Amino acid sequence: MREWVIGAAQLGAIQKSDSREAVVGRMIALLDQAAAKGCDLVVYPELALTTFFPRWYMEDQAEVDTWFEREMPNAATQPLFDRAREHEIAISFGYAELTPEGRHFNTSILTDRQGHIVGKYRKVHLPGHVEYDTERDFQHLEKRYFEPGDLGFETFDNEDTLMGMCICNDRRWPETWRVMGLQGVELVMLGYNTPSINSQNRGEGLEKRLYHSELSVTAGAYQNATWAVAVAKAGVEDGFPLMGGSIIVDPDGFVVARTETESDELVTATCDMDRCQFGKQTIFDFARHRRVEHYGRITSQTGVKR
Numbered sequence: 402m403r404e405w406v407i408g409a410a411q412l413g414a415i416q417k418s419d420s421r422e423a424v425v426g427r428m429i430a431l432l433d434q435a436a437a438k439g440c441d442l443v444v445y446p447e448l449a450l451t452t453f454f455p456r457w458y459m460e461d462q463a464e465v466d467t468w469f470e471r472e473m474p475n476a477a478t479q480p481l482f483d484r485a486r487e488h489e490i491a492i493s494f495g496y497a498e499l500t501p502e503g504r505h506f507n508t509s510i511l512t513d514r515q516g517h518i519v520g521k522y523r524k525v526h527l528p529g530h531v532e533y534d535t536e537r538d539f540q541h542l543e544k545r546y547f548e549p550g551d552l553g554f555e556t557f558d559n560e561d562t563l564m565g566m567c568i569c570n571d572r573r574w575p576e577t578w579r580v581m582g583l584q585g586v587e588l589v590m591l592g593y594n595t596p597s598i599n600s601q602n603r604g605e606g607l608e609k610r611l612y613h614s615e616l617s618v619t620a621g622a623y624q625n626a627t628w629a630v631a632v633a634k635a636g637v638e639d640g641f642p643l644m645g646g647s648i649i650v651d652p653d654g655f656v657v658a659r660t661e662t663e664s665d666e667l668v669t670a671t672c673d674m675d676r677c678q679f680g681k682q683t684i685f686d687f688a689r690h691r692r693v694e695h696y697g698r699i700t701s702q703t704g705v706k707r
């Protein structure tokens with residue numbers, strides 16, 4: 402399929418006390434809206450099933466593990482997969498994954514339009530910190546609760562469209578986009594939970610954060626001639642504000658759809674995957690233009706060496 406009607410299904414706040422079943426009900430309502438608008442694919446946020454729990458410092462691993470899913474689909478999410486199959490809509494959403502081996506990942510999955518999982522991604526770039534940080538206005542403990550993803554940045558052929566995923570902070574790193582671009586990706590889907598304020602710099606306003614998010618996604622899309630869908634979990638969770646700003650971006654880097662609220666909100670766009678071809682065959686024809694003999698630092702160095 403080369404033309405997809407894509408829905409960005411932004412979720413508003415999920416409170417610590419909200420059940421997964423209640424959230425899945427909200428996701429299904431968005432899915433029904435998407436079906437009414439003829440969507441073929443719906444993208445949900447990062448950690449879509451629960452509140453953004455890495456804001457809470459926990460020492461008891463049993464408590465931490467209550468925020469994780471041990472299998473997918475599972476009892477809480479099966480109704481979502483069933484409804485998606487009924488509507489023949491592919492879905493992508495993020496959740497906290499606890500593997501049978503006991504490993505913890507910030508994960509997202511992609512299904513085909515029959516509800517089969519065709520792709521999985523585990524967040525590579527984990528922001529934040531491991532120990533309680535007294536200097537911060539609030540905690541961001543992703544490095545405490547998750548391991549860096551071990552699957553890399555893979556792409557998945559979904560009905561003849563090459564799709565890829567990343568998650569939240571990943572969008573800020575050009576390497577994320579380029580590794581998928583080098584596979585010919587045509588659609589990059591990502592969810593995010595981005596605090597509206599900087600826990601280390603109260604002065605940093607919402608406008609700056611929205612700008613940096615949009616800059617990262619539009620640049621990634623343009624520089625790799627791919628469509629991109631970035632979907633927020635937004636709103637105030639137990640007093641902690643998360644920003645909205647969900648967008649659908651075309652292969653020229655233009656925003657073609659954008660949410661206006663910080664609540665559950667669906668925006669859609671008709672995305673012709675063949676619009677990626679011009680960029681991939683001209684200005685970003687990587688085979689013709691890249692000079693890898695000069696790019697060594699990108700993989701040989703982690704930090705800066707003056």
Ligand code: ING
Nearest residue numbers: 528569570571573593594595596
């Ligand atoms: N959240 C934020 C994000 O990358 C962040 C963390 C915000 C890092 C702003 C740097 C600047 O959007 C997650 N969950 O990665």
